[in-house]
Amino acid sequence: MNNRILWIDDDYYAIQGLFRPIEKEGYKIDVALSALDGYRKAQKWQGYDLIVVDLIIPISQEETAPEPVKSWDNQEDYGYVGIGLIKWLLSEIKPDCPIIILSVVPDPITAYGLEELGLAGYIRKSGLLPTNLKSELMGILKKQR
Amino acid sequence: MGIYIQGILLIFASVGLYLILDRFGRPAVRILLSGPLNRFYLQYLQSSTKFEFDAASAADNYDRAWDGIVFQKVYEMGVSGVSYSKRKQHLEYITEYIKAVSKPKLNRKIADELIKVLPKQYRNVDFQKKLACFICELLSNVEHNNHDGKSLPIRPIPSIAIDALTSIISAWIAGIVYLLLSLYVLDKYPPVLAALSNLALFILMVLPLFKLIGSRLAKFTTVSTIASIMVLFLGSFATIAHGRTQLPLIINLTQYENPNSKLLIQYPEWLTMNNTGCNGKKVSIFLQGQLTTPIEFRSDNDYFYFTSKDCLGIIPRLEITQSESQAYEFYVIARDNTPFFSDKKNFTIIPQYILGTIPIDMDPANVIPIQIENWFWNFVNNLSLKIGSLGLLIVLYATNFFINKRMP
Numbered sequence: 284m285n286n287r288i289l290w291i292d293d294d295y296y297a298i299q300g301l302f303r304p305i306e307k308e309g310y311k312i313d314v315a316l317s318a319l320d321g322y323r324k325a326q327k328w329q330g331y332d333l334i335v336v337d338l339i340i341p342i343s344q345e346e347t348a349p350e351p352v353k354s355w356d357n358q359e360d361y362g363y364v365g366i367g368l369i370k371w372l373l374s375e376i377k378p379d380c381p382i383i384i385l386s387v388v389p390d391p392i393t394a395y396g397l398e399e400l401g402l403a404g405y406i407r408k409s410g411l412l413p414t415n416l417k418s419e420l421m422g423i424l425k426k427q428r
Numbered sequence: 429m430g431i432y433i434q435g436i437l438l439i440f441a442s443v444g445l446y447l448i449l450d451r452f453g454r455p456a457v458r459i460l461l462s463g464p465l466n467r468f469y470l471q472y473l474q475s476s477t478k479f480e481f482d483a484a485s486a487a488d489n490y491d492r493a494w495d496g497i498v499f500q501k502v503y504e505m506g507v508s509g510v511s512y513s514k515r516k517q518h519l520e521y522i523t524e525y526i527k528a529v530s531k532p533k534l535n536r537k538i539a540d541e542l543i544k545v546l547p548k549q550y551r552n553v554d555f556q557k558k559l560a561c562f563i564c565e566l567l568s569n570v571e572h573n574n575h576d577g578k579s580l581p582i583r584p585i586p587s588i589a590i591d592a593l594t595s596i597i598s599a600w601i602a603g604i605v606y607l608l609l610s611l612y613v614l615d616k617y618p619p620v621l622a623a624l625s626n627l628a629l630f631i632l633m634v635l636p637l638f639k640l641i642g643s644r645l646a647k648f649t650t651v652s653t654i655a656s657i658m659v660l661f662l663g664s665f666a667t668i669a670h671g672r673t674q675l676p677l678i679i680n681l682t683q684y685e686n687p688n689s690k691l692l693i694q695y696p697e698w699l700t701m702n703n704t705g706c707n708g709k710k711v712s713i714f715l716q717g718q719l720t721t722p723i724e725f726r727s728d729n730d731y732f733y734f735t736s737k738d739c740l741g742i743i744p745r746l747e748i749t750q751s752e753s754q755a756y757e758f759y760v761i762a763r764d765n766t767p768f769f770s771d772k773k774n775f776t777i778i779p780q781y782i783l784g785t786i787p788i789d790m791d792p793a794n795v796i797p798i799q800i801e802n803w804f805w806n807f808v809n810n811l812s813l814k815i816g817s818l819g820l821l822i823v824l825y826a827t828n829f830f831i832n833k834r835m836p
Contacts, residue, residue, distance in 0.1 A: 300497060409528070413494050414490060
């Protein structure tokens with residue numbers, strides 16, 4: 284275990300309230316504020332124990348984004364940019380790395396047919412407190428060990 | 429026109445100006461200020477929430493800090509230009525969060541904040557209805573759930589602020605106009621009328637401020653306003669009071685080559701000219717010691733003449749050449765029935781040189797203006813202070829909108 288988490292969410296202000304309790308547990312959080320940022324951080328793989336992904340994230344602030352990042356913006360294919368990113372992470376980067384969806388989107392796993400991806404879980408962002416989230420994530424990380 | 433009528437007309441004109449501005453100025457104030465007020469207010473709310481969030485996080489109170497995220501979303505819903513999809517997401521987030529944490533007090537606070545920040549109407553009617561129902565649900569107000577959603581059950585802060593600001597701006601414009609106009613006539617008011625007019629000014633300028641009462645800062649600023657207006661009130665009153673007082677003034681004539689000589693001067697009594705006949709104000713002068721050089725009194729104010737007690741003829745200047753102690757008196761009379769101006773009472777002493785063969789020395793260096801040496805009232809009566817006080821109060825009230833988030 285490297286005690287590292289990749290957290291992909293554009294709302295830094297909000298998520299810092301969520302990841303601070305986890306940092307207190309000794310985890311290092313790498314935050315990516317766009318799909319492109321997440322893409323780059325995942326490519327330079329730092330031995331993450333867990334990836335947390337929000338579904339509603341922007342592609343990038345930059346005008347040019349490489350493939351396949353551009354294709355994630357195709358709503359017909361993915362529904363949300365985050366879904367495209369998760370699929371890429373699981374297929375191209377680390378199929379065995381646990382990924383959690385943390386989003387306001389209600390039940391995306393069923394709604395977007397993501398069951399076969401074998402995600403570690405879905406947590407509704409609006410329906411939890413930071414301490415609850417910490418417990419859930421700690422539970423997932425324990426299972427990993 | 430009599431002074432009383434002038435004063436009363438001035439008061440009525442100022443109140444009328446206030447009513448007109450208050451009635452017709454509102455749309456203009458709304459157009460000019462609602463956007464900036466709303467933006468400024470929301471920015472303030474967002475930054476104060478962030479501050480609270482950081483403080484709670486720093487204290488490891490993460491769950492409490494997390495409440496701040498909900499309020500961030502509430503405030504963002506009020507920002508113009510935010511897309512409906514984003515607003516819907518936020519509304520969904522808030523709804524879920526309320527369900528998850530289940531805190532009745534939080535529900536109430538969220539409803540209060542929504543009421544403050546949301547615009548009265550959205551172009552998206554469905555969303556508006558949804559939001560209206562949501563607010564009513566939070567407030568547990570079943571009756572309001574029957575509304576048709578044509579307008580949200582809210583009165584946003586900018587709307588309250590605009591109403592109050594319009595009244596305040598109107599009142600203060602009218603007040604300033606009153607002050608400026610009264611500069612020409614205030615000092616000739618009899619004290620009672622001056623006091624009444626100042627009281628009217630006080631009511632005119634302070635009453636609209638009470639619309640904002642409801643917070644500690646609003647109360648503080650209102651008290652400041654009252655205090656400042658009272659200073660203006662006393663200042664105006666004091667101007668007249670000076671004229672009414674027999675104020676002795678001693679001038680040492682040593683420096684004008686009159687060793688051991690002093691002049692004791694009693695100012696004229698204040699009273700309103702009755703505009704008929706010769707009704708001057710007596711000035712008493714008592715010379716102590718001896719004069720080696722004659723001195724001369726003359727008025728440097730065009731409104732006044734000197735005259736003798738019997739009022740026969742005008743004396744352009746009063747010369748004192750006596751070499752022994754003696755009391756003199758002369759009268760001041762206003763020209764063209766102009767009422768006596770208590771603040772224009774500068775008389776000038778011009779020392780003459782020996783023998784009187786040398787022309788009157790008009791060198792300003794040798795002119796002694798006789799003024800009331802009361803720095804406080806001079807200061808209070810200074811126009812810049814009056815205008816400055818008004819400006820300060822306006823700034824205080826503008827600040828109040830943005831600093832205090834617990835507006836009524």
